[in-house]
Amino acid sequence: MENKKQMINVETGKQKKKTVSIVVLTVLVLLSLSLLALYIRHSSSDSRDGNGADRSGALNTITPTVTPEPTGAPYPTEIPAEEPSVTPEPSPTATPAPKPEFQPVRALYLKPESFQNPTTLDHYIDLANRTEINAYVIDIKSDWGTITYRSEIEDVRAAKACRDDIDIREIIKKFHDNNIRVIGRVVTFKDSVITKYKPELAIHHDGKLFDQSGNGSGVYWLDATRKESWDYILAIVREAIDFGFDEIQFDYVRFPETSLYKYELANLEEGKERHEYIEEFLAYIRKNVPEGTILSADIFGMPLISSKDYGEIGQTLESIGWNLDYISPMIYPSHFANSAPRGSMANGVGQVINGIKFTHPDLYPYEVVYNTLMVGKRRIESVDGYNVKCRPYIQGFTADYLPEGYWKKYGVEEYRAQIQAVYDAGYEEWIFWNARNNYVEEAFLPEGQ
Template sequence: MTLLGVRPARIRLLGVATAALVLAGCGGGEPALEYKGPDEGALLNGQDLAEAAWEVHGEEGVPETVRLALDGQDVDADRGDTTLRWAPQDLDDGEYTLAALRQAPDADEPEVLHEWAFAVDATPPEIELTSPDSAVVAGEPVSVAGTTEPGATVSVAGQETTAGDDGGFAVELPEAPEGDLEIVAVDAAGNASDDQFTLVTVPSRVEVDHVRSVHVTPHAWATDSFRERILQMADDGIINSVALTLKDEGGRIGWNSEVELAIASGANEGVYDLEATIAALHERGIHVAGRIVAFRDPMLGPYARDNGDLDWLVQTTDGEPYTGRYECCFTNFSHPEVIEYNLAIAEEAARAGVDDILWDYIRKPDGPRENLVLEGIPNDEPLEPAIIEFTRLADERLSRYGVGHGASLYGIAADRPTQIAQDVPGMSEYLDYVAPMIYPSHWGPGEYGVADPNRQPYDIIDATLEVWKEQVEGTDTRIVPWLEDTTYRAWDRPHQVREQIRAARDHDIQEFLMWDPSVRYTLEAYDTIPRGREE
């Protein structure tokens, strides 16, 4: 906050008053005295106070019996040949009375010769911006609101308003300004604050009440026939969103990221232009959930290993990279470099305009905890807190962009969190939604009392959602389930898809993320929803 030397004429209250008086009761030729200082009842701001002075002046001098007192306490005034002068330079905000007093030798109380009443307000008004609290869309109108000192004159990007009795102010700008947003507040005393606020802008945004999305790989999106099929699903009202993979299970990034580690590790695949892709989808009113496979990373893993950074990796008790069933390695989700790499990719995508960041593989690798060594986490401590901390850091990093924040979680995490290091209630504190992967084909016989989950798609989705709803009860976190439309163990694919969606709707969940690794969705399986209507 910067104090400005701004004193508009309409609030310029400081003047100099001069009064000529003869000392009362002083016969014998006592000199006449003049009293100079700010106007009666003056309100002094910081600059006024720095320039202000109070004087008692006599052509033949000021008697030694005359002194100055502020609210009854003598002040250290400068005494010259003809003038008694006090220039305080610094006073706390408040109301004051300065008195010129004469103490007669035979009097118990001093005689008040003259008084000046004044007030000091030298504190610049504070400015707090309350809106927008996240990203705004470039080129669109933006409401700017905040609080400051009641009654202050506020200028926002050149538009002037007056703060209300509660200090609130608001202006509507025709579009978000480029660069910093300047807000100037000037209070009744003339103190001014000049603050710079940086507004985060995104190229475009699509918001939907209920996400109905399908998984799309980078290569599928880059292929005309697959892309047109997805777009047709949106045009037909089947979906209103795509879950576009930003970084996949192979650690490959779909566009040419500018993140240094993405370049250094060779992760950039450059299959699509991210900004152009988002713009094309948004132009058709299609929401974009950006899927990022975080800690299963066969690009960053070998890069770290080859550079001797084994602490970036989950290791075995022998100090070797833990492979398990993974191509090379599984990255250490507690390591600052690994965390920063994934957050930087997410932030780059948020700046480009994705509507959601949807994490995948934010978990431990398969295998017993005792076989896993992660630098930064003692071997006898659980791993769930580190995953919760990642969601907290991600939420903190992404909040300024106004994106939705979700995570794809294993179906078993609801009641078996330690098997996968996913504590659903703990993570829900930092997520807008959880996306449990509850594919019927992946459950074994008897799970949740369902004899054959793959042959009973409605029953298994119904049973698992009941457990998941208990995990997020009392929070604002939504459940957006991953369902499946795959060839794996499929016996009547349209029926299986319909039954999963029906089970979710019977739990009043109108949302889904549909999974098919080959991106060949069964169009006849979906109920169409007329364009422009949300359930």
């Protein structure tokens, strides 16, 4: 009996093990078939060839359903859903980003090395971010006539008149990213590069290029009576506008002083004054640049206090601004006549400004700037419909080349005195000039003050 029971139990155990084995085998088969089906679907949806080229566009997204194991058993690794590739949409037409809204200009002039060098560029951007400075004047065309960045103008490239290693767009973008206005200075008719490549555009004397240096250094000028000279400048201006400059500022927009030099002009008409050529040039530029382009011009300080065009340079206060948004008179106290018997700017008498005689003008920065602006302001306002604004250049350097006793060191006090003179004269914009960019940076107020 005992043996029979043992035989039955053994048989029953064998049957149970067989049943369990069949169940396990069935589950494994079903899981294998499920995984195989998923693999086939996955493989058939991949349309990339052996070189990785996509031939059909977007792929189907596969999210496999996984039946969870009983509680307590580990989950199998899921087959990850393949990331869909997206057929690229057509690129939209680029819309130019709107330019920042700029405050009244409080600017410094930067020489080419100061904005072409990344380290010094970062310094001046930081200065603007920390202080009241919110704009910089940078050279488009330098005093020598060189374009300070890579240009695509045919004549510029043929004359080797530009730098090929500077992308001005990147520099302008960096300024704009910091809400800094970029004013492009164009040394207009003074040009020692294109005049050698195209001498027919230059001022001549005795059948040769007129050399202002007088010592053979080759300081040449474009002839402002020639329309071909205007067209060369216009091409540079148009390209600069396309590159993103916020304003075009003309410097040396004049003739060389006839009181100092002798030369001949190609198209000087009898009875026509030189300032008319300069004004016609500015009207020509205005007509041929996009509407809304801001144009300005640097002029000497003397035209503000004298109605006579001394030296016949072609700058007359009451008429030069008809096609300009701004004039920037260079009101440097050191540049007015002093009473020294000899030396730089000496005439033995001094300078009368607004009825006040200044024998040592460089020692009185506030008084010289204020009174010069007041005289010019009255004259500008006396012309009906004359809406040109005034944004003066003021002195950011020490004129230690003047006769002894006729100059002083320009520091914080002298900087602030000139700025206050601008404000007291009823103006709110100014630019400091220092050719070497050795500015007294402590003079500029913290941002927001």
